[in-house]
Each structure stands twice: as C-alpha cells, then as structure tokens.
Amino acid sequence: MNALYDYIVRFRSGTDLAETEAASFLDLLITETDEENLRKLFLAWKAKGIAESELFGLAKIMRERCVPVRTSHTTFVDAVGTGGAKSKTFNVSTAAAFVIAGAGVPVAKHGNRAATSNSGAADVLAELGVDPAVDAATAGRCLDEVGICFMFAPNFHRLSPTLGKVRRGLGFPTIFNNLGPLCNPAGAPHQVVGVWSRDRLNQTAVALARLGTRLSWVVNGDDGLDEITLNGATSVAEIRNGEVQCLEVHPEDFGIRQQTTAHLKVHNAAESSKLIRGILDNSLNGAARDLVLLNAAAAIYLSGRREELSGAAAAARESIASGSALRKLQELAAATNA
Numbered sequence: 001m002n003a004l005y006d007y008i009v010r011f012r013s014g015t016d017l018a019e020t021e022a023a024s025f026l027d028l029l030i031t032e033t034d035e036e037n038l039r040k041l042f043l044a045w046k047a048k049g050i051a052e053s054e055l056f057g058l059a060k061i062m063r064e065r066c067v068p069v070r071t072s073h074t075t076f077v078d079a080v081g082t083g084g085a086k087s088k089t090f091n092v093s094t095a096a097a098f099v100i101a102g103a104g105v106p107v108a109k110h111g112n113r114a115a116t117s118n119s120g121a122a123d124v125l126a127e128l129g130v131d132p133a134v135d136a137a138t139a140g141r142c143l144d145e146v147g148i149c150f151m152f153a154p155n156f157h158r159l160s161p162t163l164g165k166v167r168r169g170l171g172f173p174t175i176f177n178n179l180g181p182l183c184n185p186a187g188a189p190h191q192v193v194g195v196w197s198r199d200r201l202n203q204t205a206v207a208l209a210r211l212g213t214r215l216s217w218v219v220n221g222d223d224g225l226d227e228i229t230l231n232g233a234t235s236v237a238e239i240r241n242g243e244v245q246c247l248e249v250h251p252e253d254f255g256i257r258q259q260t261t262a263h264l265k266v267h268n269a270a271e272s273s274k275l276i277r278g279i280l281d282n283s284l285n286g287a288a289r290d291l292v293l294l295n296a297a298a299a300i301y302l303s304g305r306r307e308e309l310s311g312a313a314a315a316a317r318e319s320i321a322s323g324s325a326l327r328k329l330q331e332l333a334a335a336t337n338a
Contacts, residue, residue: 004028004037011044022057030160038166042174050175050200056207058175059182063211067136067156069108069186071143076106077299078184081194081226082177083120089264090272090288091124092227092295093194095279099296101148101328102319105303108143108186112153119269122152127273128329131336136185138336143186146331156185182207189214190302192295194226198235205237205244215240215302223261228298230291231261251290254297254313259287280326293317 007017007025017025032038077100079093097107111121111132122132133152134142142149154164159176167174173196181193182204191213195204198220205218218237221229228234230251238245251258264287266272278284279292297306297313306312319325 002034002037004032004034004041008037008041008044011041011048014048016048016051017054017057019053019057019060022054022061026058026061029163030158032160033162035162035166038163039170042166042170045175046172050178050203052203052206055175055178055182055203056210059179059207059211062157062179062183063187065158066183066185069136069143069149069151069156070140071106071108071186073106073143075190075303076108076143076186076188077190077192077303078108078110078181078186078188079192079295079299080110080121080181082181082196082200083173083226088266089225089227089261089291090266090275091119091121091269092291093192094121094124095276095292096296096299096316097148098280098328098332099292099316099319099325100299101146102322102324102326103296103300103305103315104147105300105305106143107148107299108139108151108184108188109149110151110153110156110180110184110186110188112180119266119272121150123269124272124276125150127269128276129333129337130329131333134336139186142332142335146328146335148328148332149186150332150336151185153180153183157183178204182211190299191216192228192298192302193218194228194295195220196224196226201235201237202244202246205239209239209242209244213239215304217298217302219298225261227291228294229261230256230259230287230294232258249298249309251294253309254294255310256290256294256313259290261287261291264288264291280320280329282320282323282326289320293320 296316301312
C-alpha cells in the first residue's frame, strides 16, 4: 500500500496531520511520483480543511530545510500574496516591492511562478527584465547593495516538479499557496501577507506568530482580493509581540480614496508588466497606482519607517514620483543579469 494513501484515508475521515509528522509527510509529498495520488490527497485535504497545526508544522520544517539568504540588514520586509483569489489582478505586491525599496525600506521578496493566478511574481519579473532565478549569494548581495532581492522558491526549497504540476492542474489553492509566504529564506521580520480567503486569515497569522515574526499583517480584502483592497474594507490580522489582533483598514486610513478594481484584471505576465512599468515610470495614475500605494504603505508602516499609515502612503507616493522606485527595478535587473 502506498504510504501517502494512509494520509488520504485520514484526511477523508477528517483527521488532521500532527505537527510531529510534518517532516516525514513532506518527504512523502516530495518523493511521490503518482500524480493521481497527489490529486486525491489535495482534494481530501480541501474537503477536510487546513488546520493551523498543519500550516505551522510544515512551515517550520520548510524554514529549517531552506537554503538561507544572508543579509546585513536587521529591518527589512516581504510583501506577498498567496494567489488563489478570484480577482486575477496584476502583480500588486511585486510592484509594491519596488516602491517600498524606493522609500528606503529593504525588501526580501519570496515567490514563484503562477500556480493558481494568471501571473506569478517570477513570471512578471522576467518580463520586467529581472532574472528571478538567482542563487542565495546573489540574492543576498542584491538585498545588501540594491535594497531589494527576489528569491525564486524552487531555488531555495526542495519540492518536486510532480507536486508543482499537480498543483497547477487542480484549479484551486492548496496549503502550498499558504506555506510560501511563511517560508521566506531571508527570514523577513516584517511581512504583509495577502490570503485568498477570510478563513485563512487567523490561521495564517497564528502560524506566523509562532514562527517568530516581529510585526506583520495578514490581509484579505472584503472583495476577495489577496491584497489590501482599494475597493472597500480590508480585514487584517496584526501580529505584534507574538499576539494576534484583528482590525479593519480602509483606503481613507491611508489618505487614498476608495475606487473599484474590477478593471485591473490581467490575463498574463506581459499585461501585468505593462501596468507595473506604467506605475513606476509615472505614466499611469488612477486605481492601479493607488492599489500599489496602499500595499507599499502598509509594509513601510510595519517596518517602523513611518508611524502613521498616511505618512507611509506619502513616502510610497514620493518613491514613485521621484523615480526612486523605477531605479530600484533598473538596478535589480542590472544586478541579476551581470
């Protein structure tokens, strides 16, 4: 009997994975070559629901096993969405990363190619001229010298092509959408993590608190966006000193007016990169730019660089207006293609 089948049976019966089983279970997932077995497992897991203990246990093991990125910075951030949201917008957190870095806050961005979205961070960065698949030494050097790096998940975490193929074919987000943001190889002490569902909010925050984050937000837009939304309220689980507090933020808290984001959907990385270039080079205003400003401002605020959300939004706006955000893109492209 295939060892993975035992977990399929357990998940179907509603039994959660124990934290102590995380390492051996992950090894099974990595070495499994039967796509149908993996598909059945993820379907059973979806029906059962993901437990916080499963999220924490697997994230802890993946952090311990990852290829680490070293940096001289003690304060830096990651802004990342889990994907899986119904709103297939452009790569907001990737655009925000350059704005954050342009405001003087170092960014260690972790991500992958698209699995449940139309454009993953690695996909759009390649369109923008950045080599996303650099090694740990290059990523660390970019973070120290440029103030921003991108860590392509497959280069830092040992998973498997079969697992990735099955995930892409499922049509729904899995626990690995959730795990990615929790397993930053540089150990970012501050994060803005967007999740695809309100149900993922508290569990993700509790896991992140147990993993030792300094001050971070887990967010979900009331319109379903896995970012801070411009179109209404955003539910936030704030992790501060190991404690999780639930709150709600609105665009007006940042000094930005509420707008619809329905027209910001993209079909591929090329469309996403065009929007991002327009935002960074100051040729595109309106909702797309303001959505990026919101998410960049949250990270700037969490880093401690600004004490108020409105002040953080002003710093983000200046990062774009001054050309600093665009220069960070140009510098990262040059550094990763040297």
